[in-house]
Amino acid sequence: MINFRNTRFMALAANIKDCPDSTMPEIVMSGKSNVGKSSLINALADNKKLARVSSAPGKTRAVIYFNVDRKLLIADLPGYGYARVSKELKGTFSKLADDYFTSGRSFNLILHLMDIRHSPSKEDVAMLEYMNANNLPYFVIFTKCDKFSKQQMRKRLDELSNELDFDENARIYAVSSQNGVGIAELREGINDYIFNTDNDEA
């Protein structure tokens, strides 16, 4: 099992060409500004000082890399990207995040975050379509679940699953970086997915 507590800042890349080469598996954080990407990295690592958490959306202008236990990279993308995901949405996105998915860089898994309280945005729907159409492996992470009771959360998850078109292989997680709900399950899910321990059981 990966020791997520052993997570360190690794590099910052303001340009797709500056992104470090790596031989390690890579996870990409996706989702609009303020959805809780940096907070989730901190929660996974159990280190509040690791990724900068901002209450002012859209501040991150670089891809920030974290090295997890020397076994895994996490790339924290700037806000929303993905202009090429949907032409009509062009202009509302950051070029750097867009480049990330279209430059041919390889990664193993996308964590696509959505706030459980909000209706999925056009960008969320476009991103899900894009990942489905391109067979990109992803987990859907609903964030800020501390805002709901368990019962509300279950109801909301049902609604969202009906509303959204998830790939049949995509796993769905409901988490809170604030009270820790779902974080241990997510660590385990990432570990199993990346290192295929699911397949070793047979």
Ligand SMILES: Nc1nc2c(ncn2[C@@H]2O[C@H](COP(=O)(O)OP(=O)(O)O)[C@@H](O)[C@H]2O)c(=O)[nH]1
């Ligand atoms: N209640 C609650 N607030 C959260 C949670 N995760 C993040 N936030 C808040 O949401 C805001 C944006 O978080 P941040 O991690 O910077 O989002 P990012 O822009 O996607 O990296 C901050 O004010 C966080 O404190 C959560 O699980 N619960």
Ligand SMILES: [Mg+2]
């Ligand atoms: Mg952030």
